[in-house]
Amino acid sequence: MMLTNMKIKIAIIGCLSFLMVGLAQAQDGWNFPDDPEMEKKARELNAAYNDYMNSEDFLKAKAPLNWLLVNVPNLNEALYINGVTVYDGAAKQATDEAEISVYQDSVLTIYDLRKELYDNEPQWIVNKAYYAYQYYKSNKDKIGIVPDLFEKAIEIHGKLEPSQLNAAYFDAIYRNFAYNKAYTPEEVIEKYEFIMSKLDEDEAAGANVASSRGTLDQLLNAMDIINCDFIEKNMGPKLAEDPTNLKLAKQIFQYAIKQKCTSSDVFLMALETIDNDNPTFTTSQVRGMRYMQNQEYEKAGELFEKALTLATTDEEKAEIHWDMAKVHANLGRRGQARSSALQAAELNEELKSDAYSFVGGLIMSSATICKGGQSRVKDYSIFIAAYNAYAVAGDSKGMANAKARFPSKEELFTEGYQVGQTINTGCWVGQTVTLASRD
DSSP states (O other): OGGGGGGOOOOOOOOOTOOOOOOOOOSOOOOSSSSSSHHHHHHHHHHHHHHHHHTTTTHHHHHHHHHHHHHOSSSTTTTHHHHHHHHHHHHHHOOOOOHHHHHHHHHHHHHHHHHHHHOGGGHHHHHHHHHHHHHHOOOTTTTTHHHHHHHHHHHHHOOOTTHHHHHHHHHHHHHHHOOOHSSSSHHHHHHHHHHHHHHHHHTTTTOOOOHHHHHHHHHHHHHOOOOHIIIIIIIHHHHHTTTOOHHHHHHHHHHHHHHHHHHHHHHHHOOOOOOHHHHOOOHHHHHHHHHTTTHHHHHHHEEEEEEHHOOOOOHHHHHHHHHHHHHHTTTTOOOHHHHHHHHHHOOGGGHHHHHHHHHHHHHHTTTTOOSSSSSSHHHHHHHHHHHHHHHHOOOOHHHHHHEEEEEEHOOOTTTTTTTTTTTEOOOOTTEHHHHHHOO
């Protein structure tokens, strides 16, 4: 995967105000050489590089600064604070690519020298990491330095501040993966989840992390490492070993939704873990629907019953009654299926047409089990009940099919019935209908 072919455009952070690397204030503890000549030269060159730096002539400032760093390295910490400013400025002003690279490397070297002399890495490790990110994010050979530095900052401080740096950190991971395949997919996901957890902490503390979250998701998608096959083969077995691993179950659930892998056994396993830990209307309903897909209707019914106890609106209750209607129908419980369908219609007007068509279908499919064999009129009367349900639904095709199976005028006459009389259908349908003929 070549970085130049990646469709995603990275625009992370820009110029961060946290990088307080401007002019150093006067530092205590100046250590000028005892030798008069060396002291004189050190004072002259210290004044010279400061003058150049103050006038932003960084290319000229680096020569006197370099002499001081080499010959009087412990002169004052100001050399290292200002050294970053000088060499970063020189890198920006230089035009030769080789020189630019040298100056950028020098910035990081100055931080290393400062650590050796002053042992105060926590004060500037974040700045060093961000400079490395700016310099090396497009450098295949050096990009690996960047995530290591961000991770060092996290090791020292527990997290990255400001929070926006998390996006830069994951971008460095993304680029190192793209350039060098530096991580396994599992390692990438582990880092992604860790950074997301830190963003959650920052958000809880009041930070706006929406942009950083969006960047992380875009980068993870661009890596193209999480797909249905990966979820099935890499994440599924781990959850099977530890079905109580809620964190892993939530990861699988989220990734499966994104990748549209919700028909897999792994998704169902994750859903079971989540729902058992903290059932919600949605988890219980979706879990029930998955059992329906697997034709495990008794299990589906149990989950829908649980979802019904968790429903908070008429619309949600209607959905569950509609789901239960299908469960009952598949288990041959036609009367209960009708009751559930009609409850759904009562709670949600939008379901009315479908529910009554469903009831009409239940009745139509009951011809054999409701056939008494004593009276054709009574046996055919269930089709009048079906017709009535289809009529409420506005289902003209269903109405036509039902009417085609009404008793004929001859059959009514033969059994002593007339059009307009009423009769009870009997069987589970149990409705009193007004007789009509098909002809």
